[in-house]
Amino acid sequence: MKGIFAVLLCGASCVCQGQTYPDSVMMERIYATSFVDGEAYKNLRYLTKEIGHRIAGSPQAGEAVQWSRSLMQELPFDRVYLQDVKVPYWERGAKEEAFILPTREPLKVLALGGSVATPAGGLEAEVIEVELLSELRRYGDAVAGKIVFVNKPWDESIVETGVAYGLNSSQRSRGPAEAAKLGAVAYLFRSLSSSPDDDFPHTGGTRYVKGIDSIPALAISAVAANRLSEVLKENPKTRIHIKNASRWNGMVDTHNVIAEWTGSEKPDEIITIGGHIDSWDVGEGAHDNGTGTMGTLDAIRTLMKLGYKPKHTIRLVFYMNEENGVHGATRYGEAARDKKERLVAAIESDAGGFAPRGFDIKSSAEKVAWIQQHWKPLFEQKFWVSRFFAGSPGVDSGVWGQHFPNTMMFNFRPDPHRYFDIHHTDKDVFEAVDRRELQSGVAALASLLYLLDQQIDEIGQK
Numbered sequence: 001m002k003g004i005f006a007v008l009l010c011g012a013s014c015v016c017q018g019q020t021y022p023d024s025v026m027m028e029r030i031y032a033t034s035f036v037d038g039e040a041y042k043n044l045r046y047l048t049k050e051i052g053h054r055i056a057g058s059p060q061a062g063e064a065v066q067w068s069r070s071l072m073q074e075l076p077f078d079r080v081y082l083q084d085v086k087v088p089y090w091e092r093g094a095k096e097e098a099f100i101l102p103t104r105e106p107l108k109v110l111a112l113g114g115s116v117a118t119p120a121g122g123l124e125a126e127v128i129e130v131e132l133l134s135e136l137r138r139y140g141d142a143v144a145g146k147i148v149f150v151n152k153p154w155d156e157s158i159v160e161t162g163v164a165y166g167l168n169s170s171q172r173s174r175g176p177a178e179a180a181k182l183g184a185v186a187y188l189f190r191s192l193s194s195s196p197d198d199d200f201p202h203t204g205g206t207r208y209v210k211g212i213d214s215i216p217a218l219a220i221s222a223v224a225a226n227r228l229s230e231v232l233k234e235n236p237k238t239r240i241h242i243k244n245a246s247r248w249n250g251m252v253d254t255h256n257v258i259a260e261w262t263g264s265e266k267p268d269e270i271i272t273i274g275g276h277i278d279s280w281d282v283g284e285g286a287h288d289n290g291t292g293t294m295g296t297l298d299a300i301r302t303l304m305k306l307g308y309k310p311k312h313t314i315r316l317v318f319y320m321n322e323e324n325g326v327h328g329a330t331r332y333g334e335a336a337r338d339k340k341e342r343l344v345a346a347i348e349s350d351a352g353g354f355a356p357r358g359f360d361i362k363s364s365a366e367k368v369a370w371i372q373q374h375w376k377p378l379f380e381q382k383f384w385v386s387r388f389f390a391g392s393p394g395v396d397s398g399v400w401g402q403h404f405p406n407t408m409m410f411n412f413r414p415d416p417h418r419y420f421d422i423h424h425t426d427k428d429v430f431e432a433v434d435r436r437e438l439q440s441g442v443a444a445l446a447s448l449l450y451l452l453d454q455q456i457d458e459i460g461q462k
């Protein structure tokens with residue numbers, strides 16, 4: 001123990017030299033304030049338990065908009081407003097069902113977001129199982145009239161769960177159209193879950209292609225996928241029954257929720273921070289993305305509580321409709337482009353509320369190296385946050401960033417191990433979030449916001 005303590009002391013004393021000393025003290029105050037007085041967890045409880053899940057276009061999403069605005073209005077922001085957005089409203093309808101015939105052994109399924117319905121009484125068909133959509137070609141005409149079942153297990157050998165997710169997610173979005181092209185009557189997709197024993201189906205977006213039939217598309221739990229595969233090996237002619245009542249309800253008027261804290265030195269230069277306020281229509285949208293919205297709001301509140309005065313304008317944005325259309329971020333980007341705003345930096349939180357690990361940075365190699373040299377030591381020695389690498393921005397910033405290619409973007413990275421166990425399921429509830437982990441993330445976000453506001457002009461010279 002003694003040896004480790006000595007190393008830590010040495011590290012701390014190095015950080016304390018010259019310019020960085022006040023920053024480290026400020027960060028200690030930020031962390032202490034977040035742990036002792038943080039309100040992200042309390043606000044998350046309201047969002048998840050009183051409002052609940054909130055798919056874009058739904059009454060709950062509308063309620064989340066109004067409530068978020070009132071939360072922002074309670075703080076000393078200079079401006080709080082709603083930005084109009086039109087979103088497509090997809091509704092799940094009555095609970096889906098699926099079972100093996102003739103035994104009626106049930107299979108846990110959940111319609112993929114955007115799916116069309118089956119006929120009212122459901123449909124029955126034989127099943128063609130593949131791991132990859134590309135294997136379907138081999139079956140040719142035999143696909144017609146069948147249910148295509150893509151059963152590719154999660155690659156557990158991959159440490160970075162987001163990478164494992166990305167390996168399979170395009171089969172979720174492309175699947176229904178590819179299967180329909182060959183005459184399939186429905187699409188069944190093994191859930192993107194990092195847990196091999198998971199019997200919860202995971203929803204997520206899918207899409208159809210103009211000119212190709214839209215067929216019902218459902219996610220099946222990992223456990224049910226294994227079971228169905230076993231049954232099909234015994235009897236490849238096995239038929240299953242599926243029923244789904246989801247539908248599109250056209251476009252709905254809704255909003256992004258925005259608050260601004262005006263900068264004292266460069267008010268026209270804006271640092272955007274936020275995450276998406278919508279969620280899927282299962283669970284409570286706690287980690288995805290109640291923690292991202294309540295966390296970024298609380299990061300700003302923490303700085304306000306400490307009496308901080310920003311040099312640049314800090315703009316909090318709760319984007320609508322990240323999950324099934326990204327219309328909110330699209331609208332934010334177009335409006336900012338038309339107004340020729342100067343969006344100098346952006347932070348997004350949309351990877352859960354687990355213990356913070358760092359930030360992916362979209363910027364030049366020189367700027368990333370500068371951050372690694374100057375900021376990483378501040379985070380890693382006392383606060384256990386050490387991951388600062390070049391990487392992709394979050395989905396929402398990535399979309400509006402198309403109009404702002406030079407904006408430096410930070411994607412908040414909490415610990416990734418448990419996220420894809422609960423992602424887009426009934427398991428994503430308030431109880432899955434730990435207060436201390438969440439407030440630690442709030443402090444990491446507030447610290448980054450503070451450092452950016454203080455030093456972005458210095459990095460800009462690099």
Ligand SMILES: [Zn+2]
Binds near residue numbers: 276289322
């Ligand atoms: Zn999300």
